[in-house]
Amino acid sequence: MDPQLARVLDDLYQEGRAHDGPLADRLLRLRNMTPDAARLIALLIHVGRGTSVLEIGTSNGYSAIWFADAVRDTGGRLTTVEIDETRVAAALRNLERAGVGAHVDVVHGDGADVLAKTADGSVDLVVLDAERPAYVEYWPRLRRVLKPYGVLAVDNAVSHREQVADFRELLTAAPEFSVQLHEVGDGVLTAARVREAD
Ligand SMILES: C[S@@+](CC[C@H](N)C(=O)[O-])C[C@H]1O[C@@H](n2cnc3c(N)ncnc32)[C@H](O)[C@@H]1O
Numbered sequence: 001m002d003p004q005l006a007r008v009l010d011d012l013y014q015e016g017r018a019h020d021g022p023l024a025d026r027l028l029r030l031r032n033m034t035p036d037a038a039r040l041i042a043l044l045i046h047v048g049r050g051t052s053v054l055e056i057g058t059s060n061g062y063s064a065i066w067f068a069d070a071v072r073d074t075g076g077r078l079t080t081v082e083i084d085e086t087r088v089a090a091a092l093r094n095l096e097r098a099g100v101g102a103h104v105d106v107v108h109g110d111g112a113d114v115l116a117k118t119a120d121g122s123v124d125l126v127v128l129d130a131e132r133p134a135y136v137e138y139w140p141r142l143r144r145v146l147k148p149y150g151v152l153a154v155d156n157a158v159s160h161r162e163q164v165a166d167f168r169e170l171l172t173a174a175p176e177f178s179v180q181l182h183e184v185g186d187g188v189l190t191a192a193r194v195r196e197a198d
Contacts, residue, residue, distance in 0.1 A: 001069060002069075004099075005065070005069060005098055005099065005100075008065070008097060008098045008099075009035070009062070009065055009066065009098070010035075012032075012060070012062050012065070012094060012097075012098075013032055013035060013062060016030045016031075016032040016060065016062060017032075030059045030060050030062070030087075031059060032059060032060070032062035032063065033062065033063040033129060033155050033185065033186075034184075034185030034186055035185075036184045036185040037063075037155055037184055037185030037186060037187075037188050038062070038063045038066040038067075038185075039066065040153075040182060040184050040185075040188055041063070041066070041067065041125070041127055041153045041188065042066045042067060042069065042070040043070075044125060044151055044153065044190070045067060045070035045071060045074060045076075045124075045125055046070050046073060046074065048124055048125065048149065048151060049074050049124075050070070050071070050074055050076060050124035050125045050151075051071065051074050051075060051076030051077065051124060052076060052077065052122060052123050052124045052125075052147075053067055053070075053071055053076060053077070053078045053079070053123070053124060053125045053126075053127070054078075054079050054080075054081070054114070054115075054118065054123050054125070054126045054127070054145075055067060055078065055079070055080040055081065055126075055127040055129065056080075056081050056111030056114070056115075056126070056127070056128050056129065056130045056138075057081070057082065057111070057127075057128070057129035057130030057131075058080040058081065058082035058087060058088070058091045058106060059082065059087055059090075059091070059129075060087055060090040060091055060094055061080070061090065061091030061092070061093075061094040061095050061098075061106070062094070063127070063129060064078060064080045064091060064095060064104060064106070065094065065095060065098040065100055067080075067127065068095060068098075068100035068101075068103045068104045069098075069100055071103050072100060072103045076103075076124070077103060077104070077105065078103060078104045078105070079104075079105045079107060079114070080104060080105070080106055080107070081107045081109055081110070081111045081114045082106065082107070082108060082109075083108075083109065083110055083111075083130075085108055088106055088108045091106050092106055111128075111130055111134075111138070112134065112137065112138060112141070115138055115141035115142065115145060116141060118141070118145045119145070120144050120145065121144075121145070121146070121147050121148070121150075122145055122147065123145045123146055123147060123150055124147055124149075124150050124151070125150060125151045125152075125153065126142055126145070126146065126150075126151075126152050126153070127153050127154075127155070128152070128153070128154045128155070129154075129155045129156070132156065132160055132163040132164055132167070133163065135154065135164065135167040136166050136167050136170060139167065139170050139171075143174065146193050147193070148193055148196075149192065149193060149194065150192070150193050151190055151191070151192045151193075152171070152177075152190065152191040152192075153188055153189070153190050154167070154188065154189040154190075154191075155185070155186060155187075155188055156186045156187060157181055157186075157187040157188060157189035158181070158183060158186055158187025159186035159187055160186075161187070164189065168181075168189060171189070171191040174191070174197075175195070175197065176193055176194065176195050176196060176197045177191040177192065177193055177194070178191070178192045178194045179191045180192075
């Protein structure tokens with residue numbers, strides 16, 4: 001990674017930690033993904049040559065900068081969805097600050113609605129980093145939009161293991177997906193579409 005971009009990411013991560021530290025209300029925190037988790041997902045974009053990446057839960061754009069840097073290399077595009085308008089504005093500023101804004105569409109809206117409007121078999125990689133109880137409801141749409149060999153990556157699968165347990169069961173029951181838990185950062189659960197459905 002370009003050293004200047006690495007410095008921006010490092011500064012932003014430290015700013016996020018300082019912002020979140022004193023806040024008791026989880027919803028007020030920026031809750032940036034750990035650098036290790038974001039690095040793993042960026043690696044998946046690179047090795048899969050992913051050109052169509054969708055993130056649900058942008059916050060201030062920290063993880064989006066990692067993924068935008070990866071899609072810049074693959075010649076692709078990142079769409080990242082955030083429900084909070086103030087955070088959309090912060091993400092747009094941070095993506096520009098990192099010099100990757102040209103590779104990203106920041107959508108202000110609900111991830112469920114964006115998934116509903118996404119074409120069948122059109123996405124290489126979906127990142128879920130929003131409200132975990134909603135993921136079960138997302139599943140039919142996620143299953144529909146992922147390309148063959150597409151990957152779903154879910155953050156906080158170790159830190160909030162119980163909150164993703166039902167969703168993990170759904171993934172594991174889908175015969176066309178290979179599911180793995182990576183003990184990286186707060187835990188990244190991946191489900192890769194490796195075969196045709198029965
Ligand atoms: C854990 S933070 C995302 C952190 C971000 N991925 C990062 O690493 O910087 C979760 C974000 O999801 C947003 N969110 C919650 N529900 C959402 C939904 N249904 N659609 C889109 N965004 C949502 C929240 O407003 C919050 O900013």
